[in-house]
Amino acid sequence: MTTRAIAIVGGGISGLSAAWELQKRDVPWVLLEAGPRVGGVIRTEEKDGFLLEGGPDSILAQKPEGVALCRELGLGDRLIPTNPELKAVYILREGRLHALPEGMMLAVPTKALPFLRSGLFSWPGKLRMGLDLVRPGLQENGDESIATFLRRRFGQEAVERLGEPLLAGIHAGDPERLSILATFPRFRELEAKHGSLVRGMWAAPRPRPKPGARPRAAFYSLRGGLRELVDALVKRLPPGSIRTGARVRSVAREADGYAIGLEGGESVQASGVIVAAPGPRIAPALEGLLPDVSRSLAAIPFASSATVLLGYRREDVTHPLDGYGMVIPRTEGLRTTALSFVSTKFAHRAPEGHVLLRGFLGGVRDGGVLDLSDEEMVETVRREMTPVLGLKSEPVLARIFRWPGGTPQLEVGHLERMRDVERAVGEVPGLHLTGAGVWSTGIPDSVADATRVAAAAGERIR
């Protein structure tokens, strides 16, 4: 039996960020990770000169906590921005690629001429989107789906061509189910404040780079991939405090703290617990302690997906790959939901004379995707992308990463349900909850929430 101050359950970026915060506060902790390695869905590999990101590949700069953590860990000079020259994002429509018009901020057009010239939308569709400028904003603040919200502001065409592939696509989700308040709260804030998304975007302050300085990129990665972030955290944390192969099976209260039961029968004593593992996976361990919370966590849907990395000789891809990649609306009838032009998006991703593509399969629109074999996944992406990109041969490299239940679906009403969960957890002294699918999805939000929770846990110990 080991006695420790705080046990952290789960060793993804959330659990590691919590450990880092406790470490800085001199609060002892032990991290219990079920798998053989930490990092969770962050997974980088190298093969034949290609740098392969199996899970996340970029950190959003607008939410500062992800990039700030990299800098704090001494990785400032390893940060690399997305390509500042070739920034196109394409949408596939009727088999043809249409670049998102210049000035498009996610789903909101902010520049009239490029929007009007774009072949992505029909004329009635453009007119309907323009009504956003004059239609009054919603006066209540209840939740609604991404689709309902976009349909209200911009009409059905915007739901099909932007909302589904782009906004819901980021979450591998269904726009009719995902909560606008949990996924894109800023849109509702803009509507409430300005009565219109377009006018809200016009009014939003733009960060102005200092004279002579390069404009800030929207996304960053690390030269050697996001594994560098995980490695840097592990290097700065005391060896021996991170335990892999430690699957938590039960969390029970004791007179002066907690007994955490591991698979295999061992019990770890702790004065507090930070749960940083995905809800459905940790729910059974909380059943005895907080049955209602356990049920709510078990009910958070998580979508399964796979990433398909394909390396090609440059001359075997006809398309110029002059952008970050494409998203593919469900109406196209393909299984590939999106495809990144990885070696255009970031430098140092493919050897000289080669390019790297990354296709996405699965998500809620294709629940059975993980039944496909690796070969079938490669063949699906290759076959579907051949006419779109003019692929002339077999890839020289193919690697699949599978993510069963990897992406939380923050559905309508999610925030309210989590507020109930947090209230119940708050009544159990020393128990804390963070991690993907509670308040956050994405690296910056995960870092921010885990840091907040660990700071509160550390304060309590003091």
Ligand SMILES: Cc1cc2nc3c(=O)[nH]c(=O)nc-3n(C[C@H](O)[C@H](O)[C@H](O)COP(=O)(O)OP(=O)(O)OC[C@H]3O[C@@H](n4cnc5c(N)ncnc54)[C@H](O)[C@@H]3O)c2cc1C
């Ligand atoms: C394919 C893909 C692409 C993505 N792309 C991006 C992107 O480009 N940018 C971005 O910001 N975000 C992206 N995300 C989202 C982002 O990666 C996640 O939101 C974030 O990494 C989640 O971190 P986490 O620590 O909360 O969860 P996880 O990474 O899921 O880690 C949870 C950990 O808990 C462990 N665990 C589970 N059960 C137990 C148990 N009973 N006992 C002990 N340990 C347990 C698991 O083994 C795992 O290691 C992507 C996600 C996926 C799947």
